[in-house]
Amino acid sequence: MEFGVEEVFETAGMILFEHFDIRAVTLGVNLKDLVDRDAGRLAQDAGERLAGLGKRLVGEAVELSESMGLPIINKRLSITPAAWLIEPCAQADAPLVLAQALDRAACEAGVDFIGGFGALVQKGTTAADRRVMESLPQVLSSTQRLCGFLNLASTLAGMNMDAIVRLGHILKDMAAAGPNGIACAKFVAFCNAPEDNPFMAGAFHGGGEADAALNVGISGPGVVRAVVDKHPDADLTALSEIIRRTVFKITRGGELVGRELARRLGVPFGVVDISLAPTTAMGDSVGRILEGMGLERVGAPGTTAALALLIDAVKKGGAMASGRVGGLSGTFIPVSEDEAMIEAVEVGALSLEKLEAMTAVCSVGLDMFAVPGDTSAATLSAIIADELSIGMANDKTTGVRVIPAPGTVAGDSVDFGGLLGRAPVMPVNRFSGAAFVARGGRMPAPVRSLRN
Amino acid sequence: MEKERVFVVVLGKDQKGIIAQxxxxxxxxxxxxxxxxxxxxxxxxxxxxxxxITESASGSAGLRQALNELAESMGLKVMLHNEAVIKAMHRI
Structure with a gap:
């Protein structure tokens, strides 16, 4: 036999015991050709296209997973940013009409989420952008599977503080519009948002994309944790090598699935996103990898360095395995979805400030964390501005998915159920940055944007 | 016609008849x-x-189901992977 029993067993064991899976297959769909002055017609045409493509995606993904013997967990759709689609629609409730059609299409197709209800406002805000922004509380609280995003900053354009100030108020309305502020869990504020990200809540099908593209998000925190645990005495150079080898293997599995699924769907294969994405399942935790590396708890001194080593090794292993690595390709550290992160907050090891420091070396930013319900709109804006400035200054993606959970105080816990997990409410610095953000305007792009 | 080959992985406590069954x-x-x-x-x-399994009428789905039933009756775990997956993950 060409393959040893150890090799075959390694793959089987990753799936059986270490939660290795293809986390998401996301079909990006261009809808620009459906733009219409009549919002009803736009919504109907978009819904029909997405329901049809979504059904095919789900059917082919289920069949491929069965024939390959690799679990494919989530099947998703992403669309052209909604603000571009409603540009010519005069009808006041055009965003809501479109949103409801998108949500119905997702339900009909059986995809678990549809992303792209958002706008790119890093430099300025169009009338359509504003309409989509203002519709977010109603849209995200009245739909089940629709996700929203805003790109509010970029290294090239700087940061749109006026939009960030407004977003603080919108987030408060969003939190108030549903139980536990759940609508906020379906929304991400970005800097340098990638146009081909397969992960929710921030997936959208960017302006530089083809009519359709299949993007794949793999996941294997449990697999990486297992190899780290097996090498307690390896020095950091050796540890990096061990992680790289493991990520290489799981990326190759993801690329195979992406290539084959794209072929079956007859669409271009976009990217493999190699982000380590935890789930609420025991052991499927990024925090546990860091603890396995030698930290008593996530948040302890050394955490940022450990995370830097981890993500560097992940990127090197992934880049060797596939020429199509893209999307976010960082490490996700959503507080509510990772057992070690939840524990770390609850025992006082992890503060919001340390979480922010971790995002300086880790792609996706402050994710799925709850703050007290009385956190002001200005403070939410200031937290977002801080996080997006890390992305802007370092030419990388950062995002914020914050839940100002109504009626809660620091130390409480908010249970969202299912994949979204349970968020301990984190204390926020009691001093105010309100006067700073209230200055508004556009924060100029950093000097590194002048690179021509 | 291209061959379709799968790896069957059985694991658990050693007992009589695993290979035979x-x-x-x-x-x-x-x-x-x-x-x-x-x-x-x-x-x-x-x-x-x-x-x-090129000539198997059951295909990988039918085979997996039958193997799972057998494995459960013997207190074992079984996995079935397409050869392409093992090749992609373990060979350049």
Missing amino acids: VSGLLFKHGANIEDVQQKVMDGTFVMTMLAD
């Missing part, structure tokens, strides 16, 4: 066994079979 089931489903390996790893019995 699994190969009997594969035969019943029209699969041709091309290779068998077994080893005790970390105290667990692990067996892998490479099977050609």
Whole structure:
């Protein structure tokens, strides 16, 4: 036999015991050709296209997973940013009409989420952008599977503080519009948002994309944790090598699935996103990898360095395995979805400030964390501005998915159920940055944007 | 027609008849066994079979279901992977 029993067993064991899976297959769909002055017609045409493509995606993904013997967990759709689609629609409730059609299409197709209800406002805000922004509380609280995003900053354009100030108020309305502020869990504020990200809540099908593209998000925190645990005495150079080898293997599995699924769907294969994405399942935790590396708890001194080593090794292993690595390709550290992160907050090891420091070396930013319900709109804006400035200054993606959970105080816990997990409410610095953000305007792009 | 080959991985406590039962089931489903390996790893019995299922009417889905039923009755775990997955993950 060409393959040893150890090799075959390694793959089987990753799936059986270490939660290795293809986390998401996301079909990006261009809808620009459906733009219409009549919002009803736009919504109907978009819904029909997405329901049809979504059904095919789900059917082919289920069949491929069965024939390959690799679990494919989530099947998703992403669309052209909604603000571009409603540009010519005069009808006041055009965003809501479109949103409801998108949500119905997702339900009909059986995809678990549809992303792209958002706008790119890093430099300025169009009338359509504003309409989509203002519709977010109603849209995200009245739909089940629709996700929203805003790109509010970029290294090239700087940061749109006026939009960030407004977003603080919108987030408060969003939190108030549903139980536990759940609508906020379906929304991400970005800097340098990638146009081909397969992960929710921030997936959208960017302006530089083809009519359709299949993007794949793999996941294997449990697999990486297992190899780290097996090498307690390896020095950091050796540890990096061990992680790289493991990520290489799981990326190759993801690329195979992406290539084959794209072929079956007859669409271009976009990217493999190699982000380590935890789930609420025991052991499927990024925090546990860091603890396995030698930290008593996530948040302890050394955490940022450990995370830097981890993500560097992940990127090197992934880049060797596939020429199509893209999307976010960082490490996700959503507080509510990772057992070690939840524990770390609850025992006082992890503060919001340390979480922010971790995002300086880790792609996706402050994710799925709850703050007290009385956190002001200005403070939410200031937290977002801080996080997006890390992305802007370092030419990388950062995002914020914050839940100002109504009626809660620091130390409480908010249970969202299912994949979204349970968020301990984190204390926020009691001093105010309100006067700073209230200055508004556009924060100029950093000097590194002048690179021509 | 291109061959469709799968790896069957059986693991659990060593007991009489594992190879006989699994190969009997594969035969019943029209699969041709091309290779068998077994080893005790970390105290667990692990067996892998490479099977050609090109002519199997059950396909990988039917075969997986039948194998799962057999494994459950014997207190074992079984996985079935397309050869392409193992090749992608372990060979450049």
